Amino acid sequence: MATHLNATPPPDAAPPSRGPATPGRTVNFKVRRCDGPGKPGRWETFAVTVERGSNVISCLQQIAANPVTVEGTRTTPVVWDSGCLEEVCGACTMVINGKVRQSCSCLIDNYAPGEGDTITLEPMQKFPVVRDLWVDRSRMFSALRRLKTWVPIDGTYSQGAGPKETPDDQEIRYKLSECMTCGCCVDACPQFLLEPDPARWETSFVGAHAVSLARLFNEHPTGRTLAPHRLEVLSGHGGINDCGNAQNCVKVCPKHIPLTESIGQIGRAVTVHQIKKIFFARPDPHAAAKGPG
Amino acid sequence: MATDKRVIVVGGGLAGLAAAVRLAEAGTPVDMFSLVPVKRSHSVCAQGGINACNEVARQQGYSEYEHFDETVYGGDFLADQHPVLEMANWAPRIIDLLDRMGVPFNRTSEGYRDLRLFGGSLFKRTHFSGATTGQQLLYALDEQTRRYETEGKVSKYEFWEFLWPVVENNRVVGIVAQDLRTMQVRSFRAAAVVMATGGCGLVYGKSTNSIICTGAANSRAFQAGAWYGNPEMIQVHPTAIPGADKLRLMSESARGEGGRVWVPRKKGDARAAKDIPEAQRYYFLEERYPAYGNIVPRDIATREIFAVCVNDGMGVNGENSVYLDxxxxxxxxxxxxLGGILDIYQKFVGVDPRFEPMKIFPAVHYSMGGLWTTFTKGSYNPAGPIPKHKSGSPAPIGSAIGQGMQPGAPNNAMTNVEGLYAFGEANFGYHGANRLGANALLSCIFDGLFCGQSVQTYIKIADTSAAPQSLFDAVVRQEESKAAAFTSTVSKGQPTPENNPYQIHKELGVEMTAACTVVKSEPRLRQAQVKVDELRDRFARVQLGDAATWTNQTLAYTRAVGDMLVLADAIVKGSLQRKESRGAHYRTDHPDRNDAEFMKATVAKFNPADRSVSVGLMDIDASLIEPTARTYGKKP
Incomplete structure (x- = not known):
């Protein structure tokens, strides 16, 4: 893979090795495969020669170029989802050695330092498999539509600057806004269950990522105008009460977003919202499907 | 102003989303096609920031006009100048809009938007959101698009791949696309089509780009008759982390925030960085460019790093790397x-750059070239080009609307194919021969908002509803038979390296990186042309390893490799054609800029009859600023 700028000799410059892991060793990838929805699953194992700096993606690329199993059987290339390869797009989430994470930032030297070590790759558990390691996460985006996680601006014509903000508030919002909808939090959540039927997403748990984004937009001075709608949704089926407080979400979040803090804050806001509803009952202007969102 | 005329936007990065929001707001239904959920578009990888004149800089003498001047000078006088002026004029409004959308821009202690220094400017004019500005901007526009999606004004086709435009008498009337899960190929009608399809880093194998940045969509538009401008203008970013699967960007903001580039003065000095005393460190950018220092533009920093490592053999530990400290x-x-990028370095290299200097090397990053587009000049038309602006002096003209490009003129950012637009990196405009850091996010959003208005005007006068269905069906059949031809190769036995699509792509990347990046020359480019021809020939016999009729990624990948080969051909031919050095394009056999012959755009055209690429020169709009030598005050 020597693709360096006219340099001779091509320095296959990988990051310096950190442990005893030796480049050129063979690592086995045991991959959970499935040809499509409703098709039976199977395991296939591939032997890959790893370089310094290899990650799961670079190994899957090698497998794709020459998909032959350790038994010597030629098979189809493994299908997986990926994008930026630097852990900002969220595409390449999968279950690696039993733990959900991004595959791009999964360095082989850390996971399989020895010759002949095995790494297990499985698709995320809480989403329908499209093929092999690629799953359909559209339910997550559906939750964002449901919660109206946006700032309802008037339009794109010039209206001057947005509201001023203290650096402290900016730091809180920036952290929350790093959520890349990767799905780790919900895959690890015992309350978030596989639900292939989109018709039932409206009443299924939205998940920590969505609760946290609701908090993000409730924090924004203009975004706050939709807070009653968001809290109303989060009071209902699939809302905040579905959280079982297992706290797995925050442990697996690759961006270290304070998800449990968001859940706690939204929980309190929902309580206040419900009390307000009892004492100051008035219709939620944003509850209608075609509200001014 | 609601209309039943639909617009197709191909690509859901910043440019595509900004266009979708603008059009949906005007009441036009938008069909948006993207290879990935739009929130995962490559714009997420942009790190450093977005440039705009701001009140603080203005009071120190900066202006929209100086931003314009810097951009033209930074691009080595190759860009059409009127569009650049309009983009700079619009920049402050774009920042305000993003601010209203809730982008968490970094703040000063008083709560105003913070600013940082960036390449090619002596003023702080870069707005930023940590070191993941692109991600934050993309998310803001993704959220606004989701809002219109919820209202039924935007329909998203995610995991759909654009395959071909449907063109009738040089006017686009729709597209053909494929669902990458079901593999269904179908046509879609539209009054206009916006290509917001990004760059082509994967032509070089490994780059800073996401794996979706193959340039295939642009290549298909090119093969269907759109012209491709300045293909040879490929930006090599000076600072990236080498890696096995990609070269990860270390933002220019690291230098904007004070990062210093150096190597040990003593060749082969094996001591650890922290053990090398200040006097024994060679801060070569600071020494060679006293005014700009580490924030010289990217092409210059890249060539200097390259010279220090490759020509002088002074890289750290004799390797091709320098310290970014x-x-x-x-x-x-x-x-x-800078948390975002420092985390990336720590995660992928295992070293904390807060305490140990990073080791970096240049990597292919951005395509200034792209689909050729035109525009209508605005009201600012001096009698002749005026001399380069003196930094900090009063601007010759203010920034009121309509001075650079005429707002709403239907041809702004339109390709030579009527109704087919190119926005963002896919557009060859604005950046000329070299893009300044933090101008990319700006050009994407500017295209979407400003030129989106032009699409809106165009569809009022364009009626494509009479285009016969047979035309669409023919393109569907063309694409279905192309796909069938690929998958039918699976049964032809074991693939060999000779016809393996992954191997062909790998060889293409190695060759293009070696011949067509920092340093180019006629003999090396001729050699690359032979290699590209060989690969195109081998690709005609390509063999796949998967005949699946469901979610066949190998098919999509292989098809893109074929399209990358065509783009590579244009890049090599453009590089050969331009017998001069300008911006990112440096020819050792023609080391000087030659304005008399080459202050022109190279324009590539595709001949479908024999599938050949030809390149010619076309005049540019240089009517506002006189060209000057682009030295950035380099010491002789």
Whole structure:
């Protein structure tokens, strides 16, 4: 893979090795495969020669170029989802050695330092498999539509600057806004269950990522105008009460977003919202499907 | 102003989303096609920031006009100048809009938007959101698009791949696309089509780009008759982390925030960085460019790093790498301003750059070239080009609307194919021969908002509803038979390296990186042309390893490799044609800029009859600023 700028000799410059892991060793990838929805699953194992700096993606690329199993059987290339390869797009989430994470930032030297070590790759558990390691996460985006996680601006014509903000508030919002909808939090959540039927997403748990984004937009001075709608949704089926407080979400979040803090804050806001509803009952202007969102 | 005329936007990065929001707001239904959920588009990888004149800089003498001047000078006088002026004029409004959308821009202690220094400017005019500005901007526009999606004004086709435009009498009437899960190929009608399809880093194998940045969509538009401008203008970013699967960007903001580039003065000095005393460090950018220092534009920094490592053999430990050093800065300050990129370095290299200098090397990053587009000049038309603006002096003209490009003129950012637009990186405009850091996000959003208005005007006068269905069906059949031809190769036995699509792509990347990046020359480019021809020939016999009729990624990948080969051909031919050095394009056999012959755009055209690429020269709009030598005050 020597693709360096006219340099001779091509320095296959990988990051310096950190442990005893030796480049050129063979690592086995045991991959959970499935040809499509409703098709039976199977395991296939591939032997890959790893370089310094290899990650799961670079190994899957090698497998794709020459998909032959350790038994010597030629098979189809493994299908997986990926994008930026630097852990900002969220595409390449999968279950690696039993733990959900991004595959791009999964360095082989850390996971399989020895010759002949095995790494297990499985698709995320809480989403329908499209093929092999690629799953359909559209339910997550559906939750964002449901919660109206946006700032309802008037339009794109010039209206001057947005509201001023203290650096402290900016730091809180920036952290929350790093959520890349990767799905780790919900895959690890015992309350978030596989639900292939989109018709039932409206009443299924939205998940920590969505609760946290609701908090993000409730924090924004203009975004706050939709807070009653968001809290109303989060009071209902699939809302905040579905959280079982297992706290797995925050442990697996690759961006270290304070998800449990968001859940706690939204929980309190929902309580206040419900009390307000009892004492100051008035219709939620944003509850209608075609509200001014 | 609701209309039943639909617009197709191909690509859901910043440019595509900004266009969708603008059109949906005007009442036009938008069909948006994207290879990925739009929130995962490559714009997420942009790190450093977005440029705009701001009140603080203005009071120190900066202006929209100076931003314009810097951009033209930074691009080595190759860009059409009127569009650049309009983009700079619009920049402050774009920042305000993003601010209203809730982008968490970094703040000063008083709560105003913070600013940082960036390449090619002596003023702080870069707005930023940590070191993941692109991600934050993309998310803001993704959220606004989701809002219109919820209202039924935007329909998203995610995991759909654009395959071909449907063109009738040189006017686009729709597209053909494929669902990458079901593999269904179908046509879609539209009054206009916006290509917001990004760059082509994967032509070079490994680059800073996401794996979706193959340039295939642009290549298909090109093969269907759109012209491709300045293909040879490929930006090599000076600072990236080498890696096995990609070269990860280390933002220019690291230098904007005070990062210093150096190598040991003594060749082969094996000591650890921290053991090398200040006097024995060679800060070569600071020594060679006293005014700009580490924030010289990218092409210059890249060539200097390349010269130090490859020509002088002075790279760290004799390797092709130099130090990018932030360790003199307060670690907390670094976390606040650059946390995102420092985390990337730590995650992928295992070293904390707050305490140990990073080791970096240049990598292919951005395509200034792209689909050729036109525009209508605005009201600012001096009698002749005026001399280069003196930094900090009063601007010759203010920034009121309509001076650079005429707002709403239907041809702004339109390709030579009527109704087919190119926005963002896919558009060859604005950046000329070299893009300044933090101008990319700006050009994407500017295209979407400003030229989106032009699409809106165009569809009022364009009626494509009479285009016969047979035309669409023919393109569907063309694409279905192309796909069938690929998958039918699976049964032809074991693939060999000779016809393996992954191998062909790998060889293409190695060759293009070696011949067509920092340093080019006629003999080496001729050699690359032979290699590209060989690969195109081998690709005609390509053999796949998967005949699946469901979610066949191998098919999509292989098809893109074929399209990358065509783009590579244009890049090599453009590089051969331009017998001069300008911006990112440096020819050792023609080391000087030659304005008399080459202050022109190279324009590539595709001949479908024999599938050949030809390149010619076309005049540019240089009517506002006189060209000057682009030295950035380099010491002789």
């Amino acid at each position: 932030l360790t003199h800065k307060d670690p907390d300050y670094l976390t606040r301003k």
